[in-house]
Amino acid sequence: MESMSVMASDMGYDPRAGKTRDEIEGTTQEDRARDLGMMSEQLKNRSMEVFFEVGEEENLIYPYADKVDFNKRTELDCEGKPTTQVNKDIRALMEEGYGTIVLKNPRGMHSVGVGILNKLNLIIEGSIGYFGVGLIDGPNVRIKGRVGWSCAENMMSGTVLIEKNAGSTFGAAMRGGDLVCRGSVGSRTGIDQKGGTIIVGGDTGAFSGFMMQRGRMIVCGNAGKNLGDSMYDGTIYVGGEVQDYGVDAVQAEMTDLDKAWLTRKLTQYDLLPEKGVDHFTKIVAGKMLWNYDNLEPNEKKLIL
Amino acid sequence: MAGTQYRGSEILDVDQFLKDKDGLASEREKEIGQHIGYRYDVNLVPDYTRMTPFLTKYVEEMGWDDLNWLEDVHMGYEEGKPAVFDRNINGWVRVPDSIALPDNQQDRDMIARELLIKFQMSDRHPLVQLREAYRKY
Numbered sequence: 001m002e003s004m005s006v007m008a009s010d011m012g013y014d015p016r017a018g019k020t021r022d023e024i025e026g027t028t029q030e031d032r033a034r035d036l037g038m039m040s041e042q043l044k045n046r047s048m049e050v051f052f053e054v055g056e057e058e059n060l061i062y063p064y065a066d067k068v069d070f071n072k073r074t075e076l077d078c079e080g081k082p083t084t085q086v087n088k089d090i091r092a093l094m095e096e097g098y099g100t101i102v103l104k105n106p107r108g109m110h111s112v113g114v115g116i117l118n119k120l121n122l123i124i125e126g127s128i129g130y131f132g133v134g135l136i137d138g139p140n141v142r143i144k145g146r147v148g149w150s151c152a153e154n155m156m157s158g159t160v161l162i163e164k165n166a167g168s169t170f171g172a173a174m175r176g177g178d179l180v181c182r183g184s185v186g187s188r189t190g191i192d193q194k195g196g197t198i199i200v201g202g203d204t205g206a207f208s209g210f211m212m213q214r215g216r217m218i219v220c221g222n223a224g225k226n227l228g229d230s231m232y233d234g235t236i237y238v239g240g241e242v243q244d245y246g247v248d249a250v251q252a253e254m255t256d257l258d259k260a261w262l263t264r265k266l267t268q269y270d271l272l273p274e275k276g277v278d279h280f281t282k283i284v285a286g287k288m289l290w291n292y293d294n295l296e297p298n299e300k301k302l303i304l
Numbered sequence: 305m306a307g308t309q310y311r312g313s314e315i316l317d318v319d320q321f322l323k324d325k326d327g328l329a330s331e332r333e334k335e336i337g338q339h340i341g342y343r344y345d346v347n348l349v350p351d352y353t354r355m356t357p358f359l360t361k362y363v364e365e366m367g368w369d370d371l372n373w374l375e376d377v378h379m380g381y382e383e384g385k386p387a388v389f390d391r392n393i394n395g396w397v398r399v400p401d402s403i404a405l406p407d408n409q410q411d412r413d414m415i416a417r418e419l420l421i422k423f424q425m426s427d428r429h430p431l432v433q434l435r436e437a438y439r440k441y
Binding site: 058059060061062063064070119121138140156157158159175176177178195196197214215216233234235257258260261264265268284290 | 340341342346347348349350351352358361362365366367368369370372373375376391421422424425426427429431432435
């Protein structure tokens, strides 16, 4: 099999010089960081080369991830447990190989299901509070109730499906994956979104897509005031009415590729309108705010 | 008009950044000597008819119906060489010269996605060692 070279810049160490697990566990965290060349003074003007062979192995999950089986199912009752304990229990079950975990009686618990960095089917039977399933990387989460503010904040990958409504800052700073709410959501949906897809079956509130940088947002219903305000990049598709557009959000032409992708995505979550996707409006950044600095006084006047 | 001339990220040709590694297209870019924006179209949605068998297998393993987070992964260009950005190490992973580049961005994106997954799932990935050093649990 052909050997492949990969270079990633400015990392400052060679991982092949790593220690064995026993050696690592026998040192302090500071020593480990120093051994790996992670001290800041060593990071300047250095680069790293990692060589790996494409065919050497075919892992489909992170090497350090637990080997879980979707067919191995269990239930976890949240009744009377603090959030930290519930989150620890989820991890312990994943270590045992459970790939499908059903959370019972969440009762609006905050910060539940956060930081899951593995494939997993997590089914939450009820509603959850603030910051639910944030910082996740891989799991498929289904929430049968409502969610509070900042659901799936900083989500990296995976799917999150909410059956009812969601609060404000839905998918804030999201980086990847699919975040779906069958109902309506509050204001500032996808604020600072950096990737991934947010799908809203109903309406979305004011300032949705505020400072959006990348990714896609689909709103099947109506959008509130200042849609896409100060967006730098990314795409918003709206099926209903837009109350008004924010600074630098402009309409763009829907392509056949857009329509095919929209149809596919909405069909996946059973949200495709009967009349299809032809009526959707596509909104992108006008890019007037790019490179906004003191060298551009005329632009400042134009925007402010 | 102020603003519009600064875009600089309009992709006119699939080989644009291979032929011209500096890619200084606008007056603003020439003034500051730096390319503004991405070297690929971040808003390009994937053409699912071009999925590779490896990517299909990965998606099945994760229990997804589509490319999920990989929809945001595109082949970019660093110093005139094809590369894919790895968000987990905040660096570019270069595509070896031995891999022939297709003549369209959609197929190039699929190659980039496959390469990135193979790299991230390898035990040679820097995140493996970072985790050893810094993990909390």
